[in-house]
Amino acid sequence: MPAPPASPSSAGSPAPAPGSGLPPARPGPRALPEAEPAALARSRQLQELILGRIAQAGGWLPFDEYMRLALYAPGLGYYDAAGSKFGPGGDFVTAPELSPLFGRALAVQVAQAFEQLPAQVLEFGAGTGALAHDLLSELQRRGHGAPRYFIVEVSADLRARQQQRLAGLPVTWLDALPEAFEGVILANEVLDVLPVRLFVCGAGGPQERGVVDGGGAPRFAGRPADEELARGVAAIEAEVGTLPEGYGSELCPLAAAWIGAVAACLRRGLVLLIDYGFPRREYYHPQRAMGTLMCHYRQHAHADPLWLPGLNDITAHVDFSACAAAAAAAGLGLAGYTSQAHLLMNCGILDLLAADPAPAQSGAVQRLLSEAEMGELVKAMALSRGYEGELLGFARGDRRHRL
Ligand SMILES: C[S@@+](CC[C@H](N)C(=O)[O-])C[C@H]1O[C@@H](n2cnc3c(N)ncnc32)[C@H](O)[C@@H]1O
Numbered sequence: 001m002p003a004p005p006a007s008p009s010s011a012g013s014p015a016p017a018p019g020s021g022l023p024p025a026r027p028g029p030r031a032l033p034e035a036e037p038a039a040l041a042r043s044r045q046l047q048e049l050i051l052g053r054i055a056q057a058g059g060w061l062p063f064d065e066y067m068r069l070a071l072y073a074p075g076l077g078y079y080d081a082a083g084s085k086f087g088p089g090g091d092f093v094t095a096p097e098l099s100p101l102f103g104r105a106l107a108v109q110v111a112q113a114f115e116q117l118p119a120q121v122l123e124f125g126a127g128t129g130a131l132a133h134d135l136l137s138e139l140q141r142r143g144h145g146a147p148r149y150f151i152v153e154v155s156a157d158l159r160a161r162q163q164q165r166l167a168g169l170p171v172t173w174l175d176a177l178p179e180a181f182e183g184v185i186l187a188n189e190v191l192d193v194l195p196v197r198l199f200v201c202g203a204g205g206p207q208e209r210g211v212v213d214g215g216g217a218p219r220f221a222g223r224p225a226d227e228e229l230a231r232g233v234a235a236i237e238a239e240v241g242t243l244p245e246g247y248g249s250e251l252c253p254l255a256a257a258w259i260g261a262v263a264a265c266l267r268r269g270l271v272l273l274i275d276y277g278f279p280r281r282e283y284y285h286p287q288r289a290m291g292t293l294m295c296h297y298r299q300h301a302h303a304d305p306l307w308l309p310g311l312n313d314i315t316a317h318v319d320f321s322a323c324a325a326a327a328a329a330a331g332l333g334l335a336g337y338t339s340q341a342h343l344l345m346n347c348g349i350l351d352l353l354a355a356d357p358a359p360a361q362s363g364a365v366q367r368l369l370s371e372a373e374m375g376e377l378v379k380a381m382a383l384s385r386g387y388e389g390e391l392l393g394f395a396r397g398d399r400r401h402r403l
Contacts, residue, residue, distance in 0.1 A: 033298045035311055039083070046076040046310040047217060054213050060223060062210045063305075064195035064254070070309040071193060072154060078310050079155040079193070086128050091313050092296040094189050095274070095340070095374060096131035099364035101356070103134025105347040106186070106272070109393040110135060111142050113184050113270050116389040119147035120183030122174075124262075125190035126151045129162035129171075135186075136169055146170040152177065177265040185262060185271040191323070192275045192315045194258060196250035196293065199225055199233055201243045206233040209248070211306065218306050228253070239321075240284045249284060249291035250316045256326035259383075263330030268386035271332065272393075274340065277318030277379050279403045284319075292317035320379055321403045327383045336382035336394025337403060341375030343393045344368060 035043070050069050054061045071078045084090040086097045095102040110121060119139075126132050132149055139147055149171045153159040159173060198209035200222060207222040208229050225233065232251045237243055262271060276292075277283070283292070295302050296313040305314045324334050338346075353365050369375040379399075382391055 032300050032302065035308060039311055040308070042076060042081060043308045043310045046070070046073055049073060049076065050211070050218055050309060051213050051216070054211060054218065060210050060212050060221060061218075062208060063198040066211045066218065066309075067195040067305065067314055070305065070312075070314060071195070073310070074156070076310050078313055080157055081310060082157050085158075085313065086130075088299070091298055093299075094127060094130075095368055095378070096134065096188065097128065098367060099361055100130070100134040100137075101349055101352050101361060101365055102344070102368060103131045104138040104352050105344045105349040106131070106393075107135045107138035107142065108347040109272070109343075109391065110184050110186075111139060111144055112392055113387065113389065114139075114144060114147065116387060117184065117269050118182045119144060120150070120181070121147060122150045122152065122178070122181055122183065122185045124152050124185070124187040125193070126153055126162050127158060127189075129165035131186070131188055132162070132166055132171060133169070136171075148172070148183075150174050150178070150181075177261060179265060180267040181265050182268045184269055185266060186274075187272070188274045190275070191252070191255050191258070191273060191318045192277070193313070194252055194254040196252045196254075196316045197229055197232075198248065198250055198291070198293070199229055200248040201233070201245055203245055206230055218309070220306070236280065236284050240281055241286075243284065244286060244289070247286070247289045249288070250293055252316065252319065252322070255318065255323060256329075259323055259326040259332075260330045263327065263332050263383075263385070266332070266385050269384070270335065270387050270391075271327075271383040273318075273323065273381045273383070274343070274378060275318045276315070276377050277320050279399075280319050280321035283317060283321075318379075320381055323381060324400075324403045332383040332385055334381070334400055334403070335384040335387070336380070336391050336398060337400045338380055338394050338397040339376050339399070340378035340380055341369045341371070342397030343380040344375075346393045346395050346397070 050066060053069065069077060072080055074080055087093060123132055132151065136149060151162060151171060151173050153162060153173065199206045200209060206225040206229065208225045209220055209222050211218040212221040293305060293316045295305050297311060320337065327334060349365060353361055367373050382394055
């Protein structure tokens with residue numbers, strides 16, 4: 001999820017959310033490119049499925065369940081359905097799609113880790129396979145032969161595309177996490193597409209935003225937060241102070257669960273998480289009163305996740321303090337935390353660029369490093385078990401104290 005150009009949708013005033021008892025949703029998408037008839041038909045089919053689930057659930061579905069269906073419903077959800085999601089012809093661009101120098105720079109860190117660890121990589125959510133491709137080529141170029149490369153991918157469509165792109169390379173796709181993995185685990189822009197729960201602070205306690213059948217299409221509606229969500233909001237307030245009435249944001253309990261599952265399968269090695277996000281104090285800053293939930297459609301960002309379900313990416317930033325806490329609870333060490341710009345510069349991306357100064361590459365590297373774009377908005381976190389080596393990617397610009 002990059003920061004694409006501002007959407008035409010960000011003009012105008014928000015429409016009220018009728019009957020929700022919650023603040024109005026942010027402006028919806030208007031004047032965005034039209035979807036093709038086949039895509040619209042698929043979206044309608046997904047919408048019917050979602051409305052069916054709302055009915056089965058008694059008339060209200062929490063937003064995380066809506067987001068899970070919108071992104072991952074078999075054959076219909078955004079990531080599982082066919083269609084080009086990445087790159088200029090898709091909805092958004094990720095770092096490995098922007099430039100092969102991203103994967104080549106990361107290979108420098110991975111190669112250093114291989115001095116102490118078995119030469120194995122496990123990548124989660126490999127998208128088109130671009131990162132695996134560039135990382136493996138650079139490792140081979142650096143004399144690391146053919147390390148074993150495993151991919152865990154939830155999307156059937158993307159898995160098929162990865163298999164095509166990576167044909168002939170030493171890659172194995174796994175249907176489940178291995179029982180005991182030793183090596184380097186990578187996840188680039190995976191945590192930001194895990195389903196999130198939405199809350200809004202109210203006078204009588206937090207409300208949870210979910211969806212109801214708004215007459216043939218899902219619409220937002222709130223209800224009092226359950227104990228788990230209320231506890232989560234209370235824990236945030238204990239750290240950042242009382243949030244004002246009307247303050248809305250997200251919580252991602254799945255991120256902690258995912259880190260717990262990854263920790264359980266990591267016998268020895270390093271986990272590198274790279275994603276849009278902040279430490280908790282910045283995430284739940286009083287001025288960020290509408291959270292970070294964002295959708296991407298044909299290179300436009302907009303803020304209405306209920307619009308054309310299945311045709312938009314839906315993302316939320318990552319609370320890296322929560323990730324560090326989940327890692328500590330699972331027995332992983334916090335080995336590094338910095339910005340993407342620091343990570344890539346520490347790994348020598350500018351030297352790689354100087355050695356391969358294709359004009360398109362310098363613009364892409366600029367975007368990867370720029371403070372106003374991915375360089376600062378995206379963070380990198382290293383978690384470890386039984387790895388005592390240096391981490392050159394985190395050598396300068398360490399921000400662990402900010403978590
Ligand atoms: C925003 S894309 C990023 C793709 C790629 N890493 C890149 O940077 O170009 C998110 C990817 O994560 C996958 N994904 C989402 N949840 C996942 C999970 N729990 N386990 C594995 N893959 C997941 C999606 O199918 C998709 O491939």
